[in-house]
Amino acid sequence: MIVEWCVANAISEKASELEALGHLSYAYDAIEYPCLDHxxxxxxxxxxxxxxxxxxxxxxxxxxxxxxxxxxxxxRELADAAVDGCGES
Structure with missing residues (x-):
């Protein structure tokens, strides 16, 4: 999952929390940009x-x-898929 936001947007107030969540898993990237053209x-x-x-x-x-x-x-979906695939040969 890739989460991107603009530094000028109000969501940037949550940037540290978004980045912290990104550090919890390699499946998540949190990227702040100067502008996303929106x-x-x-x-x-x-x-x-x-x-x-x-x-x-x-x-x-x-x-x-x-x-x-x-x-x-x-x-959860990734974990379920891993469990479902464990018994297959």
């Missing part, structure tokens, strides 16, 4: 890109929680 959106609402898909929420905390939830969901 300037009209950037001045209106907190947003970020997850695997290239736009995710926005007027509340930076709520947006961060959505990222954490998606990360947890992907980790």
């Amino acid at each position: 300037c009209d959106l950037c001045v209106q609402t907190p947003y970020l890109l997850i695997d290239g898909k736009l995710l926005e929420d007027p509340d930076p905390d709520a947006l961060f929680k959505r990222v954490v939830a998606q990360f947890a969901r992907e980790q």
Whole structure:
């Protein structure tokens, strides 16, 4: 999972938390950019890109929680796939 955000966007207030989450797993990259070329959106609402898909929420905390939830969901899916594949030969 790759999470990208613009330094000028309100979600950048959560940058240290996004980066800390990224350090928990090699399956997660947190990248802050000077600009993501979504300037009209950037001045209106907190947003970020997850695997290239736009995710926005007027509340930076709520947006961060959505990222954490998606990360947890992907980790469960990876773990389930690993368990399902263990018995195959």
